[in-house]
Amino acid sequence: MRNSEFKLKKARRSFICAACAAIVFGAAVSPAWGDADREPAKAAESLEKMSREEILFSRKALYDKVASATRIPWYRIAAIDQYEHTLTKAHPKDRSHPKRLTGIFMNEPVWSGLFNPDPNDSNPHSIGIFNGYGKDGSGDGLADMNNDMDVLYSMASYLLRHGQSEDDFSIALWEYYHNSRSVQRILQFSKLYEKFQTLDLSGHAFPLPISDSYSYRDTWGTRRSWGGYRIHEGTDIFAPYGTPVRSTCYGIVELKGWNPFGGWRIGIRDLDNRYHYYAHLQGFEKKLNQGDIVVPGQTIGWVGSSGYGKPGTQGKFPPHLHYGIYRDSGLAEWSFDPYPLLRHWETEERKAIQKKRKGTS
Template identity: 65%
Template sequence: MRILQPLSRSGIYYRWTTAAVAAVTAACCMCGPVFASASIAINKADESVESIDAAAIFADRKSLYDQVATVTQIPWYRLAAIDQYERTLTRVHPKDRKHPERTIGIFIPPTRWTGPLNPNQEDVDPMSISVFSGIGLDGDGDGKADPNNNIDLLYTVATRLSPYGHAADDFSIGLWSYYQNTRAVQRVMQYAKLYETFGKLDLFDHAFPLPVQSDYSYRSTFGMGRNWGGRRVHEGTDLFAHYGVPVRSTCYGVVEIKGWNKYGGWRIGIRDLNNHYHYYAHLQGFDKGISLGDVVTPGQTLGWVGSSGYGKPGTQGKFPPHLHYGIYRDTGLTEWAFDPYPLLKHWEAEERRTKKKTRS
């Protein structure tokens, strides 16, 4: 388990101060613009659906983001980042964030939507919601502030954030005011950077961390004991290969950690859009084009297989060369490792199939 620190580990995604937050007053808006009807019927909202269904889902989400962005002047990629972050929270806290199937993943608790003292926690009247200090707004002009209406949800959150301004630092302050959680600010800004960089939502492709044509071997070793650094267990899979074999990003993501760790040696950590932290350790070195905060793509070289770690900076050779690869799931306050072996086998097989099709 990795206990999350209250501030960004890299310190480069946002800057804010308590004084700055206190100086900003949130605006409240009771009326919303009229939007054209947007949504197509969606039965599945996960990135694992068939590609044709996934394309329709992404197109529908993008249409909603664009509509709200036009009115609130918050860029679509920031709205998309908030929506995706909320979606990852629901995946790890499904019982606490139950809601009907819909296109937008944002969840606002009834007490916050309708007001903490509102006797009707299913209230959809914008006027009475405002009287009880709820935040719910009517975004599509139908006279209702519906917490399960895609436009109402997006418009409500965007309206809470827009008074803070549209510069990155100002938007970060708005996010902190809304979430009261620095980790949430970091995640949303990371996701926004990915969406802005690539200009699309479909950023869930993966790659095997080593070139599949290279000489390597691995097996499931998750949970096994470690014999250095005290009593602990193995939180990943070791892929044994020769020195200098390229280590590649398995996903689209943002470089969150880069440097030395006494256990992992030269290591790098990548955050993806599923709020998974991908950890690559015992490297021989880093690709010189990789820096903290950079955006990476599946298959991009991060560094090379080595045997660094188990000591002070520069320690090498205490074990055979290999890549330690781990994945951690962020729950909001902690991160838990889960066994990457099944995913590695899947990505390896997919890449081999793709290469075989390309050759034929």
């Protein structure tokens, strides 16, 4: 009995000594980026002075470096980072951190390790002992949860634990978020980045071809009675039957089919984690399927008067497009007024058309 207790105490002392040695003498095992490779992180200090193009260029440089070191495709890293940006936008207080290029947020228990006595630990070795996710990606010997390279390298290293196939990626996302919505969003973002090989996918279009044949006003929040009293979660754009309905964004077709309220409708998810809802359609573009990628201005259907009943119900109201837009908080979605965006997209497209006409005249 005494012998076993002695061995147990000896094992504990050995573990504690090893942990202390790692903390005091350990050196970080990480990619050797060099001084020039740490420039993107320095750029984050003057983030507010950077243009949108410079920010995207710097982010892409970070993703490429981490991808080169870990062989995790850059577009998967970018997809997670973009999704995390949208979560911070939805929950700024819960995910507060100093301004930086990247959006991935890990709280102290995740970064340093759940049972780590130092919640602000930045030593990669001691963090590893307590199974924290934090790693040194910049090569400075520290695992800083607010350093862009450290954050991205830590996430990529986590993904590597599961493997590099697409299925491995999906499993890793589920194990990290435990939320099917999160997995779906990140896979959608990854698909878009892989398709276009760029981060700059912010272009937009008005949902109908620019003309004088349509009319609309701000109808968001007005009362509706069919199916029970509720508010109108969108803007109605009145136009003749058969007017083409276009995607307003780069996105993924998330839903397509019949809805008792909206009739024939399509839902498209964009990279800002916004759901674009097009309802009361006369029909769909035949080649368009759920999961397909769309671009701004692409025809997705035609104006109709479907809805307010069983599949096929038509003509209970004048033909129009109901356009709604919803933001995802990670656990739920809520609508917001699309009218200001519609006015902006319409104005920008009219200017572009006029500019093109002047250039060809």
